[in-house]
Amino acid sequence: MSERFSPFVIKALVDVITGGINQGSDSAPPIGIYRSGPKIEQFFLDCGIDMRIGMSSRVPATTNCLREAAAHWDGDEKIKRIILKVSDPREYLAEPDRAGAVRDHLNLALKADGLAITVVSGKAHLVERQSTGMIVEPFISKLKTLDFDTVQIEIARALPNVSDDPEDAVTAACSLVEAVCRSILLELALPLPAKRDVDGLIKAVQEPLNLSPGRTDLPPEIEQDVRQILSGLTSVVKGIGALRTHGGDAHGRSKGAARLDPRVARLAINAAGSLSLFLIETWEKQQHRALPQHALPDREPLEE
Template identity: 50%
Template sequence: MPKLKGSEIRTIDKIFEMSDGYLLDFSDRTMAEYFEDEFSIDITQEKYQINGGSKAKRLRSFIELEDGYLVGQVLRKLWQYKCDYKPEDPQEKAKLFEILAKIETGVSASVLATLSTKAEVLNMDTVSRDLDRALESAFRDPESAVTSACSTLESVCRSIIIELGFELPKKKDIKGLFDSVKRPLGLSPGEINVNPEIADDVRKVLSGLATIVEGIGALRTHGGDAHGRERGYTRLDARIAKLAIHSASTAALFLIETWQLKYPSKELVKH
């Protein structure tokens, strides 16, 4: 993880109210429970107490020791936790997410991290929430991960449709939603604005993306957790769940970036 400047560490301290060893409104017990429940992390481990046992010092040690992607996810969750009981401060948010962009630079799940960052900046809370759920479920509950991956993409499509003032399609599954955003975003076969020499190639890529999106929806129907599980069912391969997460995230990121290009002055908010 990139080394943080002293000023950046102080910013984190201030945002998460870490003066005098505190961390937001957590007690030692509730902090330990929160890290265990949300991240399956034992924050009471000795390695996190190398600089002291206070809540603030344990979080600082965690930030120093762990992978940038994991640190980014924890700080995002703590920010959401704070905003649940205190009004969101736009200046604090801007400063925090600037630091998060640095923390997450070069981490392995780059597509997922980029999507999560853009979702927060665009105020698309549903995207971040669904993505977090998918990431957390990938190994311990692959069926849930597939459902969450599909929900991630649905959130983006639904928000685009509503922000443009269109009615949601009668069939509100992922295929119907994705088909509804292609034309207004200029992604339909006859509306692609690219160099004619590569137009056919781009159409093939977009056609493949549409097929992938449809496949994610079908996988959710047959292998996700949204439709219940019969006794004796065969668990979904975690590799396939991860593929669905990465595919849905890539598609959602592409839609967000296309929105930014086509409507640069219009903020995309969640619906």
């Protein structure tokens, strides 16, 4: 059997691929969509697996196919391919709510295996749970609503690379904060700063979002505490930016350079996600509305 995916994951895959035993029966409604025998065969063919139901029925044939795939020498890769296929939102264009039910069902089974499915920029990703962490999860949920193209691209780039390419993950974490700041400035109809690196961008959004440490409207009893937190925003951003410069791959990677510890990359992603979520929620509270969908970060800024 697969070394990565437990039998519980195989069972969950059977549920979401077949959609249940009987369409239109009195049993619980299918998870995902009901697939007929030919459609199940086509589904596996799209995953690169030649599956035939033959004289069997849909559910037992699907179970056997998944077990055989998991037992193959590249079983982990095959099962991963199947998971991403059945979790792809494009499989459920006619019934988009089904896509969320499928991911939830699979994620319950994947949790004990330390894995999770998340969708960014309309594409499913299978990631290590420790790669996202509790801090980034709310930010990912926010992205599903905001649909920031550039922001989603950066988080999608960062998550899978924490262990395999921590340098690229750090670069993407920094780009994530930059993309959020640009998007907010554009929504505020403010010009981008002359210095468009992460340090310049965070300074540009602090004052219009009333996050500047120099603000004078703070209650005396918490004034010093709030100033310290707001000053910390700048420190966090400076740290992420410096880490990208010295340890990321934005400026190339010299031969023989020491690799970043994935723990450091994970810290940068969590910090970037937490900060970005705070900036977005601050903008929403200030404007008394949610950031609109399709806020294109690369359009020309409005002139003053």
